Amino acid sequence: MSDTRMLDQGTTPIRFARGWHCLGLATAYDDGKPHSIEGFGTKLVIWKDSKGELNVLDGFCRHMGGDLTQGEVKGDNIACPFHDWRWGGDGKCKEIPYARRVPLRARTQRYETAIVNGQLLIWNDPEGSAADRSILPPELPEVMTDKYTDWSWHTKEINGSHCRELIDNVADMAHFYYVHFAFPTSFRNIFEGHTATQFMESTGRPDKTEGGYSDANSTLKSEATYYGPSYMINWLTVDYKGFVTEVILINCHIPTGPDSFLLQYGIAVQKPEGLDEKTVNYIAERYTESFGDGFLQDVHIWENKVAVQNPLLCEEDGPVYQLRRWYEQFYTDVADLKPEMTDRFEFEVDTTKANEYWHAEVADNLARRAADESTQEPVSH
Amino acid sequence: MASFVPTDPDTLEEQRLYTSARMVEVQCLDCLAKVTAKKNSDHHTSIQWSTGARAACPELCRRTRPDGRDSHQACPRMTASIDAAVRSGEIPVGADDGY
Structure with missing residues (x-):
């Protein structure tokens, strides 16, 4: 038997980590337009609603897979460019303008959000748990005041x-x-x-x-x-x-x-x-x-x-x-x-x-x- | 669900060597906390706490800053207890092929 040591490269996980992930400065997303970022093996859509909240959903429409990041913000919802299905920040389809009713199962992947230190964070969990806000990163007391330079x-x-x-x-x-x-x-x-x-x-x-x-x-x-x-x-x-x-x-x-x-x-x-x-x-x-x-x-x-x-x-x-x-x-x-x-x-x-x-x-x-x-x-x- | 799966069974033994081999039990001289520790050299220290030991340490329990920065410091009493165990020879100083 050889004494040569071998590298065990193993296999990497197919799942993504549970926890808070930062998408960048919140101001980058707050102009009322849909924004796109790659993440968790997909594309995410981010937009600000009329209450000033940032919403994050999976970027692909559950109807026919249209790219929501190329859609439009209509009211508080993101509208798909393909057939105008309107999705709310809670992940539910709110309206299909040409349909008698919205299917009950029209729920897409949503990501709970938090703003910390001026940055947008989202909760990811493959098991689908509610966001654990007790483990958010701490607020930095003097950052974003005139004591520090802007990020x-x-x-x-x-x-x-x-x-x-x-x-x-x-x-x-x-x-x-x-x-x-x-x-x-x-x-x-x-x-x-x-x-x-x-x-x-x-x-x-x-x-x-x-x-x-x-x-x-x-x-x-x-x-x-x-x-x-x-x-x-x-x-x-x-x-x-x-x-x-x-x-x-x-x-x-x-x-x-x-x-x-x-x-x-x-x-x-x-x-x-x-x-x-x-x-x-x-x-x-x-x-x-x-x-x-x-x-x-x-x-x-x-x-x-x-x-x-x-x-x-x-x-x-x-x-x-x-x-x-x-x-x-x-x-x-x-x-x-x-x-x-x-x-x-x-x-x-x-x-x-x-x-x-x-x-x-x-x-x-x-x-x-x-x-x-x-x-x-x-x-x- | 498994992640980062090693493909070589020897990797599990490596994990054991680096994380738990030669760790010696140390009882705090001031409280009920009991940890395991290792000294690969005079300046190196490895300390493994258990949930029970952490809860028994009044020093660490007092540190409650919301950003947690105060609990990122060692407990001086446990440090002194480990130093004492090194002096009495309970904790040998020296590494075994890097672990």
Whole structure:
């Protein structure tokens, strides 16, 4: 028998996670027109009714499959462009203009909604339960006041990866050095109930300038919590040469298929006192850019890797197996949940040896670069 | 309904090794909470709470911020109890092939 270790790629689930999923800023949907977004293996239609409520239904009409996102808002309902069947936000067909009566079974898939931090969230559950509002992500007290910049919101389609790849980052200490060019000096996880948290402190690598977390002049304190399967709030304190900025990063996604998802992220920066609006906006844009770059660094890895059910870990790695055990709860029928999926688990990664080796490597890189530059210098003149 | 189904039976054994092998029971010195813990090195700690232990910990029970951020910190009494168990040799320090 061979000692060669094989990758177990396993099979990915055909169901989508139970829980709250963010569709983006609520203002993107509130102009009274029908809007479309891919999600949960279908297309969703979103519109605002006369009471100002946002409604979300499956985008395809239960009559003959017409595309409701190309329909019209009529009164409080969305009207199908094919035969004008009118659907209400509660999922019931309210009117068929040419019919004597509406069939009793005319109910489509609706998604319960919530607005949190100015964002539209919807509840998904393959078992069809009522939305659990007790596990909504928390409201951020000062965001959306004049103490913070407005959300800078961005989306990115990811193909060829299950969204669990994105979740794995919560427990992945070493990728911050290799993918995001930072030294993670402290790294801790706590998983409990529907939340999974990562605490990290890091400084940028002086031998890299490619954005993300790589600025050697800045020190980062990061606390990032997933509230449910797909909505993370990341509280960041960035110390740039003694100038401290509080940044809030929302990292969320909606699965679109078994191996694709739409990543969305938004950034709000606490306005530093004594700075004019223009400077504050400039700072916010720079942070948006650098964290956006950070996601792109991840995306390149995800799009080229394979799924692994049996990752092989070393002593410096984070608790990937426990994180996945936590994440599994969202793909499990409520009746089949196991206590270990939600029981509190704490893990502190030992970063001491890793940082010792990494600092030596970076010192080598800098020395090599300095040597290269000094030999090239005469040529450049 | 199954999800993320491993195709290799050895994967189940890997799951066991990484999540529960070498975990040692630790009783809190101040309350009735009993957890399991592991130390792969001086700076590493892995702590598994049960529902019962969580409910028995007065420190964690006092933390009730709606955003949950206060309960994302360790209980200092449990941390001290684990440190004591390491000093007395009940919890060995060192990893076994990475787990």
